[in-house]
Amino acid sequence: MSNDVWILGGTGRSAQKIAAELRQRHIEPVLVGRNAERLAAAAGESGRTVVSASIDEIVDEVRRQRPQIVINTIAPFADTAAALIATGVHYIDIANDRAAFSSLFERDAELASAGQTAVTGAGFGVTASESILVKLLEGRPAPTRVRVDMVPSMETEAGKVGESLAASLIGGLAYRDRAAGRLGSRRMRLTLPDGTDVLTASMPLGDGSAAARTSGAPVVIGASSMAPTGAFRFVMPVATALLSIRPLAAFAQRLLARMSVPAAPRPREYSWGHAHVEWSDGTVRDGWLRVDDASTFTGIVPAEIARRLLDGAGRGGAFTPAALFGSSLAEACGAQYVPGFVAA
Numbered sequence: 001m002s003n004d005v006w007i008l009g010g011t012g013r014s015a016q017k018i019a020a021e022l023r024q025r026h027i028e029p030v031l032v033g034r035n036a037e038r039l040a041a042a043a044g045e046s047g048r049t050v051v052s053a054s055i056d057e058i059v060d061e062v063r064r065q066r067p068q069i070v071i072n073t074i075a076p077f078a079d080t081a082a083a084l085i086a087t088g089v090h091y092i093d094i095a096n097d098r099a100a101f102s103s104l105f106e107r108d109a110e111l112a113s114a115g116q117t118a119v120t121g122a123g124f125g126v127t128a129s130e131s132i133l134v135k136l137l138e139g140r141p142a143p144t145r146v147r148v149d150m151v152p153s154m155e156t157e158a159g160k161v162g163e164s165l166a167a168s169l170i171g172g173l174a175y176r177d178r179a180a181g182r183l184g185s186r187r188m189r190l191t192l193p194d195g196t197d198v199l200t201a202s203m204p205l206g207d208g209s210a211a212a213r214t215s216g217a218p219v220v221i222g223a224s225s226m227a228p229t230g231a232f233r234f235v236m237p238v239a240t241a242l243l244s245i246r247p248l249a250a251f252a253q254r255l256l257a258r259m260s261v262p263a264a265p266r267p268r269e270y271s272w273g274h275a276h277v278e279w280s281d282g283t284v285r286d287g288w289l290r291v292d293d294a295s296t297f298t299g300i301v302p303a304e305i306a307r308r309l310l311d312g313a314g315r316g317g318a319f320t321p322a323a324l325f326g327s328s329l330a331e332a333c334g335a336q337y338v339p340g341f342v343a344a
Contacts, residue, residue, distance in 0.1 A: 005306050006030045008058060008080075009073035010049065011038040013157065014094055014123075017299025018071055025307045030067065032058055055080050062087045069309055071302050077120070078103045085111070085118055090309050092302050094123040096206040101320075105213065108318040117314035119305055121206050122321050123298035124291065125150045125224070128273025130210045130322040131330035132289040135337060136277045138327070140285075142216035148207055149190060149200045149274040151225040152294035153266045184228045186221050192272055193288050193338045201227035210320040215277070266293065273335075288338040289330055300333040 005022060007015045010031025019042070022029045031043045032050045039049040050065075052058040055074065062070060062084065072093040074080045077100035085091050085107065095101065104120050111118050121127065129148035137143070186202040200223040208222025273289040291297045301321060308314065308325065321329055331337070 004067060004310060005069045005071065006032050006050070006062070006067045007071045007073065008032045008084075011035060011042050012073050013295070014298055015071075015073045016042060017296060018073070018302045021299045021303030022306065025303060027303075027307065027310070029071075032061075055083055059083050059087060062089060069306050071122075071306060076100070081118070081120070085116070088114065088116060090116060090314065091118040092122050092305055092309075093120050094298060094302060095120050096123060096125045098204060098206055098209050101206045101209040104318045105209075111318050112316040115316040117309055117316060117324070118318045119321060119324060120318070121210055122302040122305055124152055124271060124273075124294040124301075125205060126207045126210050127297070127301050127321045127330060127333070128271065128289050128291055128294075128335065129207045129222075129275060130214055130273075130320055131327050131335065132273045132287045132337065133211055133214055133275040133277065134322045135289075135327040136275050136285040136287050137215060140277075140279065140283070143277045143279045144217060145219045145278040146211050146215045146217040147186075147188075147221040147223060147276045148211045149188070149223045149225070149272075150207055151190075151192070151198055151200065151268075151272040151274065153268045153271040154293050154295040155264070155266050186223060188223065190274060192268075192270075193290070194268075194270065196268065198225050198268075200225050203227040206320075210323070211275075214320070214323055217277075271297065273330075289335050290338060291330075291335045297333060297335070301329075304329065304333050 005027055007018055007029045009015050010033045015031070019029050019031065028047060030048045030050055031039050032052060033039050034051065034053050036049070036051045039051060043049050050061050052061055067089060069090045069092065070084055072080055072084060072091065077093050077095035077097065081091065081093060081100060081104055101120055104118055129150050133146065133148055184201050187199060189197055189199050191197055202221060203224040203226065205222055208220055211222060212220040271291040271294040273291065275287055277285045305321060314324065
C-alpha cells in the first residue's frame with residue numbers, strides 16, 4: 001500500500017536517498033514536509049505527499065492516517081521522536097546524537113509492552129561501527145573496553161549543513177564523559193585495510209552510546225575521522241562549558257545548520273567502520289566493515305529496516321540497527337566485513 005511508510009523531511013538529501021531505496025524494494029513512500037511544490041517535485045507523478053508546517057501537524061496527520069512506519073529525518077530527534085512514538089506507529093530515524101539515543105532508550109520497556117518497534121541511528125555512523133562490534137562480540141562475554149571508529153567517505157553536495165548534522169555536532173561538542181573523552185581527544189592513527197592511514201579522535205555521538213549499550217563495556221570510546229584534531233581542539237573546554245547552556249547550544253545549532261558547505265569529491269574509495277575490543281582475560285579483537293559512499297548507505301539502511309518491519313521481522317522495544325537485526329543487516333545493505341578481521 002502507498003500509505004505504509006512515511007518519510008518526514010521528505011525533500012531533504014537523506015530523505016530522497018531513502019525514498020529511492022524504498023522504491024527499489026517496491027515500496028512507494030509518502031513524503032512529508034512543509035513545501036508543497038518541492039514535495040510534489042520530489043515525489044513524482046506516482047508519489048503521495050502530506051504537507052504539514054510543524055511537527056504537531058505531522059503528529060496529527062500520523063494519528064489520522066495511521067501509516068505503519070514513519071522514517072524521521074527531522075532534528076532535534078530527541079523532541080521529534082518522542083512526539084512521533086506517542087502515535088503508536090513503528091519508528092525509524094537517522095539520529096546520531098546521544099540525547100536522542102538516551103531519550104529513546106528510556107522508553108524501551110514501554111515500547112516493548114506495546115509491541116512497537118523504534119530504531120534509532122539508522123545511518124552510516126551507527127550502523128557501520130555497531131555492526132562490526134556485534135560481529136566481534138559473537139560468542140564472547142561482555143568486554144572491559146571498546147573503541148569504535150567511523151571513517152566516512154562521501155561525495156559532498158553544495159548546500160546547507162542542515163538541522164540533523166548540526167544537532168549531532170553540537171550535541172557531541174557539549175557532551176562530557178571522562179572515559180570517552182571530549183570532542184577531539186583520544187586521537188589514534190589507524191591503518192585502513194587498503195593500506196592508507198587516517199587519524200581519528202573522540203567524537204561523542206550516538207555511535208558511542210550504541211556501542212556501550214550493545215557491548216556492556218564499562219569503558220567505551222566513540223571516535224571519527226571527522227573529529228577536529230588540530231589547534232581547534234584546545235578550545236574544547238571553553239566551548240563545552242558554553243554549550244552546556246541550552247539557549248547558547250540552540251543558537252549555535254541554528255547557526256551551524258544554515259552554514260553553506262562547498263561541493264567536494266569523496267576523500268577515499270571506501271568508508272569504514274572499525275571496532276577494537278578488549279576483555280579481562282587478555283583477548284583482543286579488532287575488525288573492519290567496508291562500505292561504499294557513506295551517504296548512500298544512510299539511504300539504504302532505513303529502507304531495508306522498513307522493509308523488514310513491513311514483513312513482520314521486528315519486535316517491540318527501542319533498538320539500534322544491528323542490535324535488532326544482527327551483523328548481517330550491514331551485509332544486506334551492501335557492506336562487507338574484511339576477511340580475517342578477528343585477532344584473538
